[in-house]
Amino acid sequence: MQLPAHGSNPDHLFKALEMEQPAKLVDFSANINPLGTPAAIQHHWQGWLIDIEDYPDPSASELKQTIAVHEGVAESNLLPGNGASELISLIARYLHGKKVLIIHPAFSEYASVCKNESCTIFYHIVHPPHWQLEKAALQQEIEAVDAVFFCHPNNPTGVQYDRSTIDWLIAACEQAKTLLIIDEAFYDFSSNPVTSIKKAGQSPFLLVLRSLTKMYRIAGLRLGFLAGQPKTLEKIGKTQPHWSINAIALQAGSLCLQDRRHSEQTRAYIEAERKRLCSFFKKKGFLHSPSAVNFYLIKDPSLDDQQDLFLYLLRKGLVLRHTYNFPGLEGGWLRAAIKKEAENNLLMEALSEWKKGN
Numbered sequence: 216m217q218l219p220a221h222g223s224n225p226d227h228l229f230k231a232l233e234m235e236q237p238a239k240l241v242d243f244s245a246n247i248n249p250l251g252t253p254a255a256i257q258h259h260w261q262g263w264l265i266d267i268e269d270y271p272d273p274s275a276s277e278l279k280q281t282i283a284v285h286e287g288v289a290e291s292n293l294l295p296g297n298g299a300s301e302l303i304s305l306i307a308r309y310l311h312g313k314k315v316l317i318i319h320p321a322f323s324e325y326a327s328v329c330k331n332e333s334c335t336i337f338y339h340i341v342h343p344p345h346w347q348l349e350k351a352a353l354q355q356e357i358e359a360v361d362a363v364f365f366c367h368p369n370n371p372t373g374v375q376y377d378r379s380t381i382d383w384l385i386a387a388c389e390q391a392k393t394l395l396i397i398d399e400a401f402y403d404f405s406s407n408p409v410t411s412i413k414k415a416g417q418s419p420f421l422l423v424l425r426s427l428t429k430m431y432r433i434a435g436l437r438l439g440f441l442a443g444q445p446k447t448l449e450k451i452g453k454t455q456p457h458w459s460i461n462a463i464a465l466q467a468g469s470l471c472l473q474d475r476r477h478s479e480q481t482r483a484y485i486e487a488e489r490k491r492l493c494s495f496f497k498k499k500g501f502l503h504s505p506s507a508v509n510f511y512l513i514k515d516p517s518l519d520d521q522q523d524l525f526l527y528l529l530r531k532g533l534v535l536r537h538t539y540n541f542p543g544l545e546g547g548w549l550r551a552a553i554k555k556e557a558e559n560n561l562l563m564e565a566l567s568e569w570k571k572g573n
Contacts, residue, residue: 237532243551244536271462292416298437299426313361320541340543362394373506400426404508415442431471436464512548
């Protein structure tokens with residue numbers, strides 16, 4: 216059985232499981248903004264159609280200016296890309312044949328693209344319930360590799376580490392002359408974000424990756440950016456295709472970053488729903504990760520493997536994300552995004568029924 220390697224695409228999942236798909240589905244497997252795309256996108260969409268007649272700006276100048284102002288960094292410290300996935304692939308090409316350490320559990324794409332570039336992959340696995348880094352062991356592992364991938368806030372746990380932990384990791388990599396790639400794709404969902412983007416322009420051993428597709432729910436447009444020192448970004452960008460970002464994505468990205476109200480409303484909503492869900496999980500006897508963002512891990516502690524719960528929810532049309540391809544989890548948890556209140560209620564109702572029957 217070959218399950219999808221990512222969230223979203225429920226059709227693929229039901230086909231892989233040879234299950235009949237319910238008429239109505241709620242997809243909890245994709246970690247995107249439940250409040251939707253900013254209204255300004257729809258308002259401006261018609262006016263952007265003329266942009267498809269010509270080639271987009273290959274240097275993404277206007278978008279870089281907007282990001283620079285938004286983040287308080289220099290334009291020369293930025294490399295926009297066709298989603299975070301393209302940028303991860305570019306980094307992997309830059310690391311061709313190198314030794315790469317991935318702090319797990321983490322986004323599966325790091326390992327898959329690095330393997331395609333003949334990298335040797337090592338794992339440092341953090342464990343529940345606190346998911347903390349084992350600094351002594353990690354220090355030795357950092358010294359033995361060329362690069363480290365670190366997802367922060369973490370996907371799939373949603374855990375956000377404190378400033379001192381992140382600063383320790385950055386310093387450890389600098390001391391070892393090991394490149395640290397911090398993936399901050401979900402940082403803007405946190406009410407108290409810990410970001411290292413300004414430090415990325417100061418160190419040759421630090422890159423910070425960002426995505427605009429999650430917060431602004433423009434996953435179909437594909438947009439992200441990388442922050443680092445100009446010389447490093449120039450080397451990474453050498454293999455990036457010309458006109459990598461389409462013209463509408465360039466326009467949408469600049470507009471989204473200017474809509475701070477949308478982000479503020481989203482963070483407030485996510486925090487309130489997360490607290491409500493976690494209170495329910497505790498009451499009903501489910502374990503959950505201490506998430507700070509818009510998704511979390513959940514498990515029934517009576518099951519080592521959550522397959523039965525996963526399938527039970529699928530039959531009810533509730534699609535969660537399996538964790539079989541996350542080293543350190545291997546199916547022991549399920550990941551769920553925070554959705555709208557009514558959809559979260561459906562999940563809570565189904566979990567209550569599960570507990571009654573088990």
